Amino acid sequence: MAQIVPVNTRQDIFPQYLDTPIGNLIEYHNFNKHFESDKKYEHAEILIGMCMDNRKRLNIPEKFAYVIRTGAGNLRTSEFKVSYAVAVGGVRAIALIGHNNCGMANLKAKEQKFIDGLVEVGWDRQAAQDHFNHFAPMFEIGNELDFVLAEAKRLRQRYPRVLVAPMMYRLEDNRLYLLKEETGER
Template sequence: MTLSPSGRVDIVPQGEFHFEVRFFEGESDKRYRSWSLPLAAAEAITRWWLRRSLPLGEVPLSGESLKMDVRAEETCSISLKRVAGESDILELYRETPIADWLCYHNLWQGPHSYESPKLLIVTCMDYRIHLHVPERFAYVLRLAGANLRHREFDLACVLAFAGIRHVCLVGHTDCAMESLKDKREVFASGLQRVGGWSKSRAELQFDLFAPRLAIPNVVDFTLFEAAWLERRFPGVVVAPMIYDVKDSSLHQIVRQP
């Protein structure tokens, strides 16, 4: 999600390779325009939006988007690579705090404490996620689905005040946000029982926020969110990963054209 002078835009995964670009008008949740696009096209739309930050009245319609020279990829290969040894760490991450954490969490290698933080870890608030992190090594931000939409300022504070240049974005297997759209009744009854809310108020809350937080596929979402953050904050390396709740291991997400 990002903002313009007169609205905001949300990029939402829709299936394995497509993302919906949703434009909203002003501070309301009234949708202005939306497209369903292949991954490369959605990324290009995001880059264009961040560069221009135009009012919504100037956002091109789908037919006009051809003028933006968008080239969509038809297919791509996505795989998970577990770190069973230092040689499994992707070249991009070697000799960085990202590699240091992968070695510590998966291999139990490296110092047990540091003098100052080197890394920001963003992950889900799921109780099954137990991260092995050295003392004073990392800031840890836990959010539903590791979804930074509307929480971008939290990340920006860590970058600005602590000078962190490396981020690990960690989704996880069996994430409840993947099936969130099917939990409307459970959500409403739970807030009635525990929170003392009326059913209508709880349903309104769900209808307002669930579309922004729902994740059709956690691997796709984590990969795209990492790419979006890197474009939002040039100079920061964002590593997309998946945490396996069955064995507590970290896996790097690898995308190949």
């Protein structure tokens, strides 16, 4: 199990992330590091994978990052886009940002609401049920923390020379947190 680590000062940023795009992301978002005093970005330095949830917004400068927003920040179905950002865009850092109270956690509990919502906008009930049954297993994440850690591990295996940082965003305070992994991986 990982430990969620608050990042309240620059010294709280893990050494492997200091003076990297991951550290810059944290400084921009958590510490309101001023954009104009920093360099102007000509190209993205980082890929940020985060949830499409409308309760989250990052404080980052223009051209600093590619951002892929999907349910739960699940990049499994965006693999080509990740590869593009790495191969063509030249990014060498990925911030994978999960958040608490994610709608993709425990999808089964939301099944009836999902189906009823589609029926309300004109779907046939059986088609809505089939739609849920087909896609829910692909997008179910289980526990948010466990998912972010597993996805970070998968991305590290896929892109071994790219720095991958699993993080959490807490909706209560709109701050980024680092995850201290027990496995000893980077």
